[in-house]
Amino acid sequence: MIAAIYFDPLAVHPVIEGEWHRMRSSEIPDPGRTITMLCGASGTTSFKPMSERRSREIPRQCVPCDTIFRRECGIPLPKDRTSRR
Numbered sequence: 001m002i003a004a005i006y007f008d009p010l011a012v013h014p015v016i017e018g019e020w021h022r023m024r025s026s027e028i029p030d031p032g033r034t035i036t037m038l039c040g041a042s043g044t045t046s047f048k049p050m051s052e053r054r055s056r057e058i059p060r061q062c063v064p065c066d067t068i069f070r071r072e073c074g075i076p077l078p079k080d081r082t083s084r085r
């Protein structure tokens with residue numbers, strides 16, 4: 001029998017070497033699969049409890065992933081918001 005654990009893909013932000021990224025796929029990848037982020041970085045998936053996310057350091061947001069995500073969603077970039085003040 002399968003015990004399915006459901007995730008919201010929009011809330012999944014894979015961490016690679018201290019940076020959190022956004023995935024292009026709306027599907028949750030299987031463990032051990034190589035996935036590619038919006039910015040082009042790739043890594044092999046490994047699932048861990050959220051309590052371990054900040055155990056070594058607080059992950060930084062990947063700027064290229066954020067820029068691509070914002071453009072695709074029509075969300076102003078942070079620098080554009082501050083320049084209008």
Ligand SMILES: [Zn+2]
Pocket residue numbers: 020021022037038039040041062063064065066
């Ligand atoms: Zn990225």
